Amino acid sequence: MDAFICTTCGTQYAPAEAEPAQCVICHDERQFVLPSGQAWTTLRKLRRSHMTAFRQEGEFIGIGAVPQVGIGQRALLVRTPAGNVLWDCIALIDSSTIELIDGLGGLAAIAISHPHYYTAMVEWSRAFGDVPVYLNAADREWVMRPDPCISFWEGDAREVLPGLTLLRAGGHFEGGAVLHVAEAAGGRGAILSGDVLQVVPDGRHVAFMRSYPNFIPLGAASVRSLAARIGAWSYDAIYGAWWDRVIPAEAEAAMARSVARHIHWLGRDDI
Helix, strand or coil, X not given: XXXXXXXXXXXXXXXXXXXXXCCHHHHXXXXXXXXXXXXXXXXXXXXXXXXXXXEEECCEEEEEEECCCCXXXXXXXXXXXXXXXXXXXXXXXCHHHHHHHHHCCCCCEEECCCHHHCCCHHHHHHHCCCCCEXXXXXXXXXXXXXXXXXXXECCCEEEEECCEEEEECCCCCCCCEEEEECCHHHHCCEEEEECCCXXXXXXXXXXXXXXXXXXXXXXXHHHHHHHHHHHCCCCCEEEECCCCCEECCCHHHHHHHHHHHHHHHHHCCCC
16 A cells, blocks of 8 residues: 655655545645645655755755655754764655665654654654654644654653754644754754744744745744743754755844844734
8 A cells, every 4th residue: 555645745644545535734724735636646656756865054964855845845964973863854765865874874863843844754764774753742643644663752852862952842833843953053052943943045034934835924922932942042053944044153143133023023013
């Protein structure tokens, strides 16, 4: 049986004889179903039509699919003396990807920011010896392919490996998480944010949205809470979810500017 993948968001479902009736992720208000209707693919088909792209992204290795699959995010390979962690995930994985990552030391774990990037997480885990996939327990309902490799974590923080700590920020999803990398940015720390913090094109700000494609902003209370949770940790860089969406320095100041700007415009009623 095939494990069908939604072409719009890249979420892989449990193997079944027929395509699911709908993608639960895309029917949520944070995503969308195209006017042309629900469409599905499989990993077998993607391996014939797509390839994996690797590129240096600052201190990390970016991993993406070409052409774009689903939302189009790229993952990050975080290498440490204690092992490698894949931050976020993409829907494509093939033999060349496995061979290349194995040559870099393989994977010790996978950690994912929120449900839009769960994609083919089970396939990735199995390819590297059933490594644990860390997801925040608050987003348990959005797992479309349950598997023993999934490790749900609770609370405000969870250390994955020494110096790599998941922080529950909330916002985009209740369990929305970022990864704090203590030794990055010359020891000043980095936040890998997915789009919990969306690094915008100017490279000096981040955005806070409940839904990016549907342009639903995150409320002021959620933004303040998110900022407070992340603000308890030191960092100098922020790595977003797309190629080149990086704030390489003075990221704490960028965060403060972004929070103030977002809340300011939410409160304006004269425009």
